[in-house]
Amino acid sequence: MVAAGFVDFEIAWKGDVFSAAPQQSSAAEFGTLGINFRARKPRHQAEWEAALAALSCAAPSTPL
Secondary structure: OOOOOOOOEEEEEEEEOOOOOOOOOHHHHOOOEEEEEEEEOOOOOOHHHHHHHHHOOOOOHHHO
């Protein structure tokens, strides 16, 4: 069984979609952008595990 999640995530487009909207000033104040993204489900468990391993990082052993 493949765990829930996606691999090969990418932002395909981003832009200022609020420039002509009534809430333009609020969106600009917070740096809001619109995006299109794409991703896919992993084909098998090994692909999912490889994607997770690539994202893993070591946590410090002492609190910051």
